[in-house]
Amino acid sequence: MKVVVLAGGVGGAKLADGIARILPPEDVTIIVNTGDDFEHLGLTICPDLDTVMYRLAGVANDETGWGRAGESWRTVSEISALGGPDWFRLGDLDLATHLVRTHLLNGGETLTAVTQHLCQKLGIQVSVLPMSNQPAPTKIQSGETVYDFQTWFVQEKWQPSVTKVILPEDVRATRSVIRALETADLVLIAPSNPFVSVDPIFNVYPIAALLEDLPQAIIAVSPIVGGTAVKGPAAKMMQELGLPHTSRAVAGYYGERIDGFVYDVQDAGSCDDLELETRCLDTMMHTEADRIRLAQEIMQFAEEMLRD
Numbered sequence: 001m002k003v004v005v006l007a008g009g010v011g012g013a014k015l016a017d018g019i020a021r022i023l024p025p026e027d028v029t030i031i032v033n034t035g036d037d038f039e040h041l042g043l044t045i046c047p048d049l050d051t052v053m054y055r056l057a058g059v060a061n062d063e064t065g066w067g068r069a070g071e072s073w074r075t076v077s078e079i080s081a082l083g084g085p086d087w088f089r090l091g092d093l094d095l096a097t098h099l100v101r102t103h104l105l106n107g108g109e110t111l112t113a114v115t116q117h118l119c120q121k122l123g124i125q126v127s128v129l130p131m132s133n134q135p136a137p138t139k140i141q142s143g144e145t146v147y148d149f150q151t152w153f154v155q156e157k158w159q160p161s162v163t164k165v166i167l168p169e170d171v172r173a174t175r176s177v178i179r180a181l182e183t184a185d186l187v188l189i190a191p192s193n194p195f196v197s198v199d200p201i202f203n204v205y206p207i208a209a210l211l212e213d214l215p216q217a218i219i220a221v222s223p224i225v226g227g228t229a230v231k232g233p234a235a236k237m238m239q240e241l242g243l244p245h246t247s248r249a250v251a252g253y254y255g256e257r258i259d260g261f262v263y264d265v266q267d268a269g270s271c272d273d274l275e276l277e278t279r280c281l282d283t284m285m286h287t288e289a290d291r292i293r294l295a296q297e298i299m300q301f302a303e304e305m306l307r308d
Helices: 009-022 047-057 074-081 092-106 111-122 149-155 175-182 194-202 207-213 234-240 247-257 288-307
Strands: 003-007 028-032 038-040 043-045 127-130 139-142 145-148 164-166 186-189 217-221 260-264 277-281
Touching: 003 009, 003 194, 009 028, 009 047, 009 288, 028 047, 028 175, 038 149, 043 092, 047 092, 047 111, 047 127, 074 092, 092 111, 111 127, 127 175, 139 149, 145 149, 164 194, 175 207, 186 288, 194 207, 194 234, 194 247, 207 247, 217 247, 217 288, 247 260, 260 288, 277 288
Parallel strands: 003 028, 003 186, 028 127, 186 217, 217 260, 260 277
Antiparallel strands: 038 043, 139 145, 139 164
């Protein structure tokens, strides 16, 4: 079975890792949100790509969920001492990734090719694809103010209320992304923020149209557990955008795009009457064993759906 995972953020990286650990690498493609990419200190920073790559490579920081394990901070400390922008904390090991990426991009390589190079050097066997080679910056509108995504998310600590998520027009998917979706039997929407991790992927032409027609099944995993987001601003954003911060509301938001929905045991029974296939599972992924278990249970759910 050819499986594509749509991922962004910590939850997306964890599920991607679980799937990568139980399936043959040639059967797995992870399409990653790049709407939160930006330039900082002259470097191209791709936070979601890096979070996914570090998790797959086994070098992720388990305490933060982002960045590298065993990180040091001498460079950013010196940047601060010299009066530079230190609000986005780049660790010394992480900095190497951004330096190499920017060097290769400046040499004319595409983001897809650069990501492939980094994955190879990190020992990652599954295919990891940015959703587009074009810049596709997500912006956050809060009242009359429009923030660049990382300014809102990191510098402002996602506290300004969200009036609207603004996604760019005319962003196109790469041939690699299109080919992966054309050959996919199953698409998994990871437990990522629907508005700023998943919607930016759907927004890339022609991903939404391809997903309507091609995969045999699309299953989404809720990022909301017990009325709160496992990590990040998803629950807060749902409330500000006029939605209940519940798993059921996540399923409703995805609507007819999905055929199946996985939600957590803390919300048992809340989605049983939805007009789609549902499965109530322990979706918390604290350890590698948790990630593998959840991936296995989701794949069992998918296989049952495809047999019916």
